[in-house]
Amino acid sequence: MTSFEYHVTTRQIKGVNWTGLYTLIAKEVGRFVNVYSQTIIAPMITTLLFYAVFALAFGGIARQIGDVNYMEFLAPGLIMMTMVQNAFANTSSSMIIAKVQGNIVDILMPPLSPMEFYLGFMVGGVLRGLAVGVATALIIALVVGLSVHNLFYILAFAVLGTMMLSSLGLAGGIWSEKFDHIAAVTNFVVTPLTFLSGTFYSVEQLPPFWANLAHYNPFFYMIDGFRAGFIGHADGSVMIGLAVLVAANIALSVLCLRMIKTGYKIKS
Numbered sequence: 001m002t003s004f005e006y007h008v009t010t011r012q013i014k015g016v017n018w019t020g021l022y023t024l025i026a027k028e029v030g031r032f033v034n035v036y037s038q039t040i041i042a043p044m045i046t047t048l049l050f051y052a053v054f055a056l057a058f059g060g061i062a063r064q065i066g067d068v069n070y071m072e073f074l075a076p077g078l079i080m081m082t083m084v085q086n087a088f089a090n091t092s093s094s095m096i097i098a099k100v101q102g103n104i105v106d107i108l109m110p111p112l113s114p115m116e117f118y119l120g121f122m123v124g125g126v127l128r129g130l131a132v133g134v135a136t137a138l139i140i141a142l143v144v145g146l147s148v149h150n151l152f153y154i155l156a157f158a159v160l161g162t163m164m165l166s167s168l169g170l171a172g173g174i175w176s177e178k179f180d181h182i183a184a185v186t187n188f189v190v191t192p193l194t195f196l197s198g199t200f201y202s203v204e205q206l207p208p209f210w211a212n213l214a215h216y217n218p219f220f221y222m223i224d225g226f227r228a229g230f231i232g233h234a235d236g237s238v239m240i241g242l243a244v245l246v247a248a249n250i251a252l253s254v255l256c257l258r259m260i261k262t263g264y265k266i267k268s
Helices: 018-031 035-056 069-103 114-143 151-175 177-194 208-212 219-232 238-262
Strands: none
Touching: 018 035, 018 069, 018 219, 035 069, 069 114, 069 151, 069 177, 114 151, 114 219, 114 238, 151 177, 151 219, 177 208, 177 219, 208 238, 219 238
């Protein structure tokens, strides 16, 4: 009787699995593009409603922040706020839905390294945030106008800010076991830090204690630096802001990579 011995080998891919990475990014982008009315148009309209309320109900048209008209001051903060919130929503919802529905295995089975896994989700979140930001900025520019003072600041803080919130959303999605958990991260971390970052006001107007405390909030730096690209004025140091966001992104990427590599709450 002849016996046969079967050897099962794991597929080895040298270097970067570009096909797998591209497929994962395309999957993440396709998620929000297929429902663009909810993921792009709806946030854009919400931001415009914020803008209209502050302009009409709160007398924003007649107000000044230093030498800058309040509505000109407000617009960049609202654009950045909606960008980072959507970047967070894309990665967090994608991960928690995959876990709850049980199809996370479809992402874990392909030969993707932890870095490729992380980049696939993170890039998808960044692209959604930037798409919402560009759409919102174009509408505001058409309606009331937007000036550009420093394009590098605008692009740098837009990318670093959406990267930070995409990574935070991915970490939150991996940690969460149900939708209530990720909602808690949104309600008790993302929303408070966003609203307390100078989105609607200048931190220079705050009492000294709160003004100093704001400088420990990384959300303040991404709002402040992004706004400086439009109006040419920052409440804090733009260079320190860039350093803070780079450091925050490094820390969050290390956290995400560690969670993915160990299979924390995704390989059980």
